[in-house]
Amino acid sequence: xxxxxxxxxxxxxxxxxxxxxxxxxxxxxxxxxxxxxxxxxxxxxxxxxxxxxxxxxxxxxxxxxxxxxxxxxxxxxxxxxxxxxxxxxxxxxxxxxxxxxxxxxxxxxxxxxxxxxxxxxxxxxxxxxxxxxxxxxxxxxxxxxxxxxxxxxxxxxxxxxxxxxxxxxxxxxxxxxxxxxxxxxxxxxxxxxxxxxxxxxxxxxxxxxxxxxxxxxxxxxxxxxxxxxxxxxxxxxxxxxxxxxxxxxxxxxxxxxxxxxxxxxxxxxxxxxxxxxxxxxxxxxxxxxxxxxxxxxxxxxxxxxxxxxxxxxxxxxxxxxxxxxxxxxxxxxxxxxxxxxxxxxxxxxxxxxxxxxxxxxxxxxxxxxxxxxxxxxxxxxxxxxxxxxxxxxxxxxxxxxxxxxxxxxxxxxxxxxxxxxxxxxxxxxxxxxxxxxxx
Amino acid sequence: xxxxxxxxxxxxxxxxxxxxxxxxxxxxxxxxxxxxxxxxxxxxxxxxxxxxxxxxxxxxxxxxxxxxxxxxxxxxxxxxxxxxxxxxxxxxxxxxxxxxxxxxxxxxxxxxxxxxxxxxxxxxxxxxxxxxxxxxxxxxxxxxxxxxxxxxxxxxxxxxxxxxxxxxxxxxxxxxxxxxxxxxxxxxxxxxxxxxxxxxxxxxxxxxxxxxxxxxxxxxxxxxxxxxxxxxxxxxxxxxxxxxxxxxxxxxxxxxxxxxxxxxxxxxxxxxxxxxxxxxxxxxxxxxxxxxxxxxxxxxxxxxxxxxxxxxxxxxxxxxxxxxxxxxxxxxxxxxxxxxxxxxxxxxxxxxxxxxxxxxxxxxxxxxxxxxxxxxxxxxxxxxxxxxxxxxxxxxxxxxxxxxxxxxxxxxxxxxxxxxxxxxxxxxxxxxxxxxxxxxxxxxxxxxxxxxxxxxxxxxxxxxxxxxxxxxxxxxxxxx
Numbered sequence: 001x002x003x004x005x006x007x008x009x010x011x012x013x014x015x016x017x018x019x020x021x022x023x024x025x026x027x028x029x030x031x032x033x034x035x036x037x038x039x040x041x042x043x044x045x046x047x048x049x050x051x052x053x054x055x056x057x058x059x060x061x062x063x064x065x066x067x068x069x070x071x072x073x074x075x076x077x078x079x080x081x082x083x084x085x086x087x088x089x090x091x092x093x094x095x096x097x098x099x100x101x102x103x104x105x106x107x108x109x110x111x112x113x114x115x116x117x118x119x120x121x122x123x124x125x126x127x128x129x130x131x132x133x134x135x136x137x138x139x140x141x142x143x144x145x146x147x148x149x150x151x152x153x154x155x156x157x158x159x160x161x162x163x164x165x166x167x168x169x170x171x172x173x174x175x176x177x178x179x180x181x182x183x184x185x186x187x188x189x190x191x192x193x194x195x196x197x198x199x200x201x202x203x204x205x206x207x208x209x210x211x212x213x214x215x216x217x218x219x220x221x222x223x224x225x226x227x228x229x230x231x232x233x234x235x236x237x238x239x240x241x242x243x244x245x246x247x248x249x250x251x252x253x254x255x256x257x258x259x260x261x262x263x264x265x266x267x268x269x270x271x272x273x274x275x276x277x278x279x280x281x282x283x284x285x286x287x288x289x290x291x292x293x294x295x296x297x298x299x300x301x302x303x304x305x306x307x308x309x310x311x312x313x314x315x316x317x318x319x320x321x322x323x324x325x326x327x328x329x330x331x332x333x334x335x336x337x338x339x340x341x342x343x344x345x346x347x348x349x350x351x352x353x354x355x356x357x358x359x360x361x362x363x364x365x366x367x368x369x370x371x372x373x374x375x376x377x378x379x380x381x382x383x384x385x386x387x388x389x390x391x392x393x394x395x396x397x398x399x400x401x402x403x404x405x406x407x408x409x410x411x412x413x414x415x416x417x418x419x420x421x422x423x424x425x426x427x428x429x430x431x432x433x434x435x436x437x438x439x
Numbered sequence: 440x441x442x443x444x445x446x447x448x449x450x451x452x453x454x455x456x457x458x459x460x461x462x463x464x465x466x467x468x469x470x471x472x473x474x475x476x477x478x479x480x481x482x483x484x485x486x487x488x489x490x491x492x493x494x495x496x497x498x499x500x501x502x503x504x505x506x507x508x509x510x511x512x513x514x515x516x517x518x519x520x521x522x523x524x525x526x527x528x529x530x531x532x533x534x535x536x537x538x539x540x541x542x543x544x545x546x547x548x549x550x551x552x553x554x555x556x557x558x559x560x561x562x563x564x565x566x567x568x569x570x571x572x573x574x575x576x577x578x579x580x581x582x583x584x585x586x587x588x589x590x591x592x593x594x595x596x597x598x599x600x601x602x603x604x605x606x607x608x609x610x611x612x613x614x615x616x617x618x619x620x621x622x623x624x625x626x627x628x629x630x631x632x633x634x635x636x637x638x639x640x641x642x643x644x645x646x647x648x649x650x651x652x653x654x655x656x657x658x659x660x661x662x663x664x665x666x667x668x669x670x671x672x673x674x675x676x677x678x679x680x681x682x683x684x685x686x687x688x689x690x691x692x693x694x695x696x697x698x699x700x701x702x703x704x705x706x707x708x709x710x711x712x713x714x715x716x717x718x719x720x721x722x723x724x725x726x727x728x729x730x731x732x733x734x735x736x737x738x739x740x741x742x743x744x745x746x747x748x749x750x751x752x753x754x755x756x757x758x759x760x761x762x763x764x765x766x767x768x769x770x771x772x773x774x775x776x777x778x779x780x781x782x783x784x785x786x787x788x789x790x791x792x793x794x795x796x797x798x799x800x801x802x803x804x805x806x807x808x809x810x811x812x813x814x815x816x817x818x819x820x821x822x823x824x825x826x827x828x829x830x831x832x833x834x835x836x837x838x839x840x841x842x843x844x845x846x847x848x849x850x851x852x853x854x855x856x857x858x859x860x861x862x863x864x865x866x867x868x869x870x871x872x873x874x875x876x877x878x879x880x881x882x883x884x885x886x887x888x889x890x891x892x893x894x895x896x897x898x899x900x901x902x903x904x905x906x907x908x909x910x911x912x913x914x915x916x917x918x919x
Contacts, residue, residue: 034894035523038703041532046502047519048790048894050489056481066484069506076509087484094560095482122526129530139706140893168893170706176833178705247582248620249627257623352709355829357840358858358917360624365838367831386831388838388862392919416894439836439862439913 010151022058027149033121040137061097102310104284107155115163115186139169160278168414179203180370218434220345225409230351241321242302262297267329275325331404340378390438443595457496465789474567475584489789494520499528500535539770541602541749551640573653582618619660626663630656668916669859675819676912680882683904690865694834697768698795709832724869729803730758740885740901741798750782787896799901805875819847858917876905
């Protein structure tokens with residue numbers, strides 16, 4: 001569904017409001033090609049065209065939410081939307097006033113369109129398969145248009161649209177010996193693809209050496225940006241959400257109590273202006289360009305969504321309590337010197353399946369995966385059999401943090417659970433004096 | 440279902456020219472009511488309606504999914520599916536001739552004893568408010584909520600071979616939580632059916648004792664604040680069904696998925712330590728380990744008559760007396776691997792293609808009560824309610840955490856311990872199984888957020904299990 005069709009639908013819905021009713025209409029949709037690859041061949045391929053309308057009906061201090069799928073046909077969609085609106089009206093009379101009802105009362109408009117041309121998915125996949133000949137490549141290609149819109153009876157009119165691709169892939173040698181790469185954005189470049197494939201082939205040459213088995217214990221380690229992204233994903237789980245903080249559920253509870261802190265070089269920010277996500281919230285608030293989450297190793301601000309903002313009297317600065325466009329400031333270690341500074345220890349290319357081991361102490365467990373090597377005298381020696389770590393982020397980002405790399409990598413989320421994600425993170429690598437391996 | 444049938448007729452009359460096609464229509468409705476800290480959260484009435492067309496053409500296979508169910512919309516989805524079938528024919532991993540052709544004709548509908556509409560919205564909210572009052576027993580309870588969710592999924596699969604499978608799945612899922620805090624220690628307990636989902640109607644409210652369970656949930660959250668940390672050593676472990684669900688799910692279910700064994704999931708969910716040569720001979724666990732794929736259990740989350748590609752669903756043993764017998768794989772995976780399997784190809788909705796999933800994956804009961812299991816432990820820990828889960832990409836090295844633990848000494852339950860966790864390796868862990876509770880201890884549960892697949896999909900999965908005893912397991916508590 002395009003911008004004009006959505007706004008026209010919203011206009012017609014809003015023209016039927018009665019009394020003091022207020023209506024927020026949010027649209028999320030995509031037209032995506034998904035191509036699943038295994039052994040450098042197409043395993044499963046198809047196209048998904050979706051458009052979901054979410055309505056929030058407000059009358060006085062009461063509100064009800066609902067959603068339905070749209071067809072793309074103006075007449076049918078109006079029928080569906082009006083049917084949903086009628087159901088919301090029926091429900092509204094049964095719910096009490098909501099003390100945390102919160103929406104923007106300032107009309108606003110915005111429009112952002114990113115990406116103009118990417119090759120047809122069939123062409124890109126054919127090029128990839130040819131270029132990766134001889135590799136056991138497995139992964140997912142996702143491409144096409146994503147759009148989000150907001151139209152309210154107050155006068156909000158926001159539109160966000162992007163045309164992009166995301167290739168999330170890995171190459172296997174045998175069993176679980178593999179290296180991983182990501183390639184995504186708004187411009188498809190054959191040279192970039194070939195450069196990534198060359199790097200994977202080089203990684204596989206090291207991966208072909210006999211794997212080393214490590215005993216549990218503490219090891220000096222370098223975590224590549226993709227591995228750091230997994231740790232940041234854990235902090236995103238309650239680390240910055242205002243409600244989690246006010247109910248003492250945040251894994252950064254000890255930090256907020258002043259009992260623990262990260263290294264002074266750790267500065268974490270939500271970088272809305274840099275990110276790929278829409279710049280507005282479902283309630284019509286415009287996100288600030290930047291929110292400082294961790295400043296100099298101590299806690300900065302929480303992410304405040306509309307509902308929590310009303311409950312706790314804070315200014316709205318995010319669509320939810322979880323970061324969408326996280327940035328960790330760079331340090332001073334040139335990335336090409338990371339191995340020599342590591343000297344002897346573990347190079348961790350990726351981490352996997354992290355979860356809280358003890359959230360009170362910000363203690364995380366997870367697995368090494370993809371491109372993890374033993375390093376001696378600054379040189380890759382051998383791949384390492386997968387190991388489980390169990391350690392506190394107060395150590396990994398605190399007293400055991402030796403350096404952050406001077407360069408950062410932009411990591412585009414490949415998640416597609418609720419449609420193609422627009423989340424991203426801009427992260428350096430980390431050199432730590434020790435990480436605890438438990439199994 | 441009438442509306443879905445009309446869409447199916449519309450498509451059938453203009454189906455694309457191809458060797459084989461299927462149309463899978465899915466309509467979902469959900470209603471979510473929640474009261475948190477005495478405040479009614481925004482009520483959510485969500486619905487979804489769409490279709491996926493699968494086309495086999497020229498030796499390839501492709502899909503097209505759309506929410507536009509007009510004649511033109513369905514035709515466009517079919518054309519896009521055909522485009523991808525042609526690409527698959529040129530560059531595909533397998534010959535689409537292996538894709539199963541279904542002519543199954545069957546119907547299924549969840550058994551509902553008490554309709555969702557039998558209780559007024561005001562009464563539902565009053566019940567949730569009462570549960571909130573019962574949870575807020577102490578100023579150390581810093582967050583609490585009660586909810587009631589209803590979900591109804593109607594789906595119709597029609598195929599060019601005359602297959603027609605209509606299924607209506609309905610569930611009512613209540614739940615509670617309480618969070619307690621004192622200083623730098625926070626503890627949470629779930630209850631009221633939060634981790635006990637089944638198919639069914641409002642009768643589930645009585646089954647999970649939503650209101651009556653609230654005081655226990657709050658009291659245990661507070662008690663955990665003062666409890667000592669779970670000790671760190673090696674000792675016997677009794678897992679209640681509330682944790683067995685995760686143990687079965689992660690270290691039996693996922694490693695037995697045939698698409699993982701075939702390598703499809705290696706970039707995301709992972710591979711498996713299980714290899715094709717293990718079936719029929721590998722000792723997965725002790726003699727006490729019997730695991731079935733059972734879509735016939737009344738009320739279990741994935742009870743059904745057929746999977747999403749039309750394969751008739753029936754009970755199968757996956758592991759019998761500890762020996763691995765068959766994987767979890769639908770007909771396509773079976774054909775690719777040359778192995779037997781199960782009818783478990785499922786999709787999370789109309790916009791995602793079916794893949795190998797767990798259905799109802801159950802650990803069959805043994806003999807005896809929970810007290811009899813405890814009596815056999817000289818020095819151990821009992822763990823209740825999953826809190827944390829992590830396992831490697833081959834589904835071998837795992838670490839799980841629970842909300843609550845109790846020490847066991849000389850065959851008797853002793854005091855609470857907080858932050859209980861344990862680690863192990865799947866290939867060894869199940870051989871430590873030394874006790875399985877009897878039929879009277881069996882609990883039919885499941886998980887509602889199993890993630891897998893590219894593009895990603897989250898589905899519900901059923902698991903039934905009695906409490907189980909494992910010998911000599913590495914356990915630990917919290918702290919840095």
